[in-house]
Amino acid sequence: MKALATSTLFWLMWFSSHIGLKCEERNFRIKMDEFSVKYKVRDLIQHIDFRIVNLNNRSYVNGEMIVNSDVNDILMHTTMDFWKTTTQKKIKLYDGRLDACQFLKTSHRNGLFKIYVKSFKKHVNGNLACPLKMNFNYTLTNWHMDERDLPPFVPLGKFRTVTEYFTQDRLALRIVTQGKVLSYKTN
Template identity: 45%
Template sequence: MTARTSLDMWKSRNQIIRLYDVLLDACLFLDVSHNNRLFNVFAKAQRKYSNLSCPVKANLIYAFNQFYIDEQQLPSFIPLGGFRSLIEYSSKHKLTARIITRGKIVPRP
């Protein structure tokens, strides 16, 4: 099973910045801490809010409950603006799950 994950941010005037786009073994994504802090935030959130684990078992329903990313975990260098995170899981080159997270980083009041 593979996982493709990407994170795009856009600032004013719709300038898109791709922070990462990675294809890797799904178990490495789920079970390992990563050097890229942003990448690690999304991987940790999946471990915390889902029952997805390796090895992936056939005929088992996997669920994400109350998926949430704590802004305190985000690095301080994240610019203000919108973002989109994409995580796709594939098995035998066939898409099995797609998770899209959209949000916006806004200044504190």
């Protein structure tokens, strides 16, 4: 958790120093190459299906999930690695374990997570809060990272996130996202 706090503090300071320039034109775009969801607790998940759709030079994630019972406790382990195009050196942006229910309530306190959760909430059909409701179809429609929500300068490179969700001391879901930060001129 200390590593998460240190890297989070760095990125929070970096993002906050650029937040005043938010209205500037962006010269980069975010492209997702993979958004894979593997579920491990078969008795918990009634239905799950997520996929990437590429349209108009942008990648979107669409999908849905239905759980068989209310889910009150969710622990999350999440990591994000980034490789700058210029150096190819791996940078760990964060690696942390936290209570996902508490995270959804307090994500506004962390700049990097705030951007991600804000983006996600714009594209989901229900309230992302605990407990997750039994038989509710949580639908994600055309989710993408809007470059206007990010600072005006983000280095070009590749990223990979791995997020695992645990409930009742069991690994329930594992989501892997891979993508690129590309120059806006790149096709």
